[in-house]
Amino acid sequence: MSQPGLSRREFFLQSAVYGSSLWVLLNMPRPRAMQAAEESSARAALTEEQWITVEAITGRILPTDQEPGAVEANCVNFIDKALAHEDAQAKPLYDAGLAGLGAVAHRRFEKPFTQLTPEQQDEILAALESGKADGWPNALVPSQQFFETVRAHTIIGFLADPKHGGNRGYAGWKVIGYPGGGHHLGGYSPAQMIGKEKIKTVWGEEV
Secondary structure, three states: OOOOOOOOOHHHOOOOHHHHHHHHHOOOHHHHHHHHHHOOOOOOOOOOHHHHHHHHHHHHHOOOOOOOOOOOOOOOHHHHHHHOOOOOHHOOOOOOHHHHHHHHHHHHHOOOOHOHHHHHHHHHHHOOOOOOOOOOOOOOOOOOHHHHHHHHHHHHHOOOOOHHHHHHHHHHHHOOOOOOOOOHHHOEEEHHHHHOOOOOOOOOOEE
């Protein structure tokens, strides 16, 4: 789901995450989801089984390597809070898609998705992405639509402000080298913008 040999930073810089449509989603105000994330880390929309499965999916979309991935960034919590509030219209898509994913996993490997090896999980997700997942119920939503929705939510949860429930420990911002907004410091100086002076990140380091 990303080109071999590409670093996480290069992947984001070259992918649709910097396209206008995804940046709109990334910066969309989610005050109710943000409040829910700040108040509690408990599940708000997903069942326990759905939470575990969605977390596993995000972990293959942005896997952990030498850098933190979606699991470390707690993208599943962002998705859960978004589905409970501003993105509630996508909850039926998740319900149907997760059921379809389970059917495909049992058809192909006779096991739940969460019990498969990373390679087997990748195989199933690639089949969903291509629309060629054997066992996907025809009555459900298209597998491509489900996959693309989860992928978009995962990337947004990885890069959005941690107040929304994801990007735990600023994991996503650290990966792409984003120091956090500087408006609270009066903005960045010209010297900082061209790299002649250090910028202090929101997590306290200088880059």
